[in-house]
Amino acid sequence: MQTPSRQLVSSPIRDRLCGALLAAAAAMPVAAAEPRVPYVPTPQAVVDRILEIGRVGSNDYLIDLGSGDGRIVITAAKNFGTRGFGVDIDPELIEESNENARRTSVADRVAFYQRDLFDTSLAEATVITMYLAPHVNLELRPRLLALKPGTRIVSHDFSMDAWQPDQHVVVEALNKFGRAGGRSDVYLWIVPARVAGRWTWESAVGGRAHSYEIVLQQRYQVLSGTARIGGRLVKLDQARVRGDELRVEFTIDINGARVKHALTGKVDGDDVFGTAMLSGERLQSQGDWTARRVTRTAVATDETRRRQFLPHPPVLPH
Structure with missing residues (x-):
C-alpha cells in the first residue's frame, strides 16, 4: 500500500478545482485516502491541440503521465501511427484504457x-504529455531536463515555474468540467542541450585567420555570454538553444570594420556543426562553422531535489 502523499502525487490530477480535495486527503490516515482522486478528462479539442503543439508523428514515442482513460496516447496512435504508453495509479482507468486501445x-x-x-x-520518449498538479511538475522537472535534447514536453494547464515554455497556447474547451466549459492552457518545452562553457574555433575573415572564443552562461534554454577575437571582447547580441540547435549572434570589430556574426549549428556533446553568416559594410559571407567546447560550466536551474528512477522502460506488447 502506498502512502497517501505518494498516491496523490501520481494520480491523474486534472484541474485546479481538485486542490482543496487533495490537500484534505493528504492529511487523512492511509485507509481513508484510498478512494479515487477526482478525475477530469481532457476534452478532445485539447487533446488534438496537445498533439499539434507537440508535433506528434509516426516516428515518435509518446509517454503520457497520468493517462486517465488513455485518450491522448490512443488518439496519437489512431491518427498518426505513434507508439507509446501511458501510466496511471488507478487500476480501473488502466483497464478502461487498454480496452479502449483494443476497441480502436x-x-x-500502445x-x-x-x-x-x-x-x-x-528515456525512450521523444514526446511526454502530462496533466499533473503544479508541485508534481516541479518534482519531475530535473528528470525532464536530463532527457535527450529535443525531447518535447507538453503540459495541460500547469507550467514549470522558472523553466519558461517555448510555446504557450490557450484552448477554449466547451466541455471542460462537464457542461461548464473553460479555458485550457497548453505549454510546450523542448529539452535544451547543455551548452554552458567556453567554445573556440578558428576562421578566416577578410583574408586573415582569427581565433574566436565564446563563453556561454545557461539558465534552462536561455543563454547569455560574451564573444572574443584577440583582445576584443563583446557581449552577445542574442543566444538561444532550442533542443540541440544553437544560435548565437554578436557584432565585433575585425580589420577596422564592424562585422555581425550569426552562427547556427547542431550541438553534439562538446562539438557544434553549422553555418556562419558574416555581414558588414565591406564583407558579406557564409560558410561552415565548427566549434569545440574546451571548458564546461554548470547550467543554472532551480532544482533542489533528486530521486532514483528505473533505468528501463516497460516493454510494449507485440
Missing part, C-alpha cells in the same frame, strides 16, 4: 500500466 485497434502500438509515474523510465 491500436493495442499493437499500452497502459498501473504504475507510479516516479517509478517509470522516460
